[in-house]
């Protein structure tokens with residue numbers, strides 16, 4: 001009887017979490033065009049609940065519940081799998097979504113980047129989606145290093161490369177100082193296990209995206225404009 005009550009209780013908790021989260025972020029909806037994923041309603045297409053328990057000697061019974069749901073976004077009809085896990089002993093609930101929710105929308109100009117840089121940036125976004133701040137800042141630092149070597153050559157440490165970038169006119173002094181801060185965040189993650197806060201990680205990604213866009217998208221736009229703009233007629 002006691003086991004039955006525990007199981008029903010665990011099932012109720014999982015259902016409560018699941019039902020209260022039927023409106024959530026959709027990684028695929030373009031509505032609003034914001035940096036983060038858009039919030040939409042979801043329909044439950046299928047669900048399966050699996051309960052478990054174990055009798056631990058000198059401790060007693062422990063209970064857990066796994067609930068798997070196929071959810072369809074009411075906006076774009078994309079389907080994701082949501083896994084809700086409840087462990088009754090600690091009264092903790094963990095919710096995971098597959099594929100993981102996109103924490104930051106990828107810029108449209110990503111395909112303009114050189115392939116190795118694009119791949120490294122892609123991995124930084126995956127780390128961000130997976131809530132791995134240290135790996136995200138390390139990835140961002142690696143992308144910046146690639147950009148620096150491509151723009152100014154391997155002229156020494158990060159500080160020298162950044163100074164050379166400023167002298168080449170790609171960034172101003174203010175942006176160079178901001179970049180140094182971003183690189184420090186990646187370095188602290190790599191060497192001291194620093195876990196940056198979500199706001200700091202997003203600031204690093206803002207700086208990185210602005211610089212990449214300026215170098216690889218705006219430069220090509222300016223080139224195209226120059227090629228397609230008719231030259232001014234010479235006055236006689």
Ligand SMILES: [Zn+2]
Pocket residue numbers: 026027028029040073074075076077078
């Ligand atoms: Zn959607």
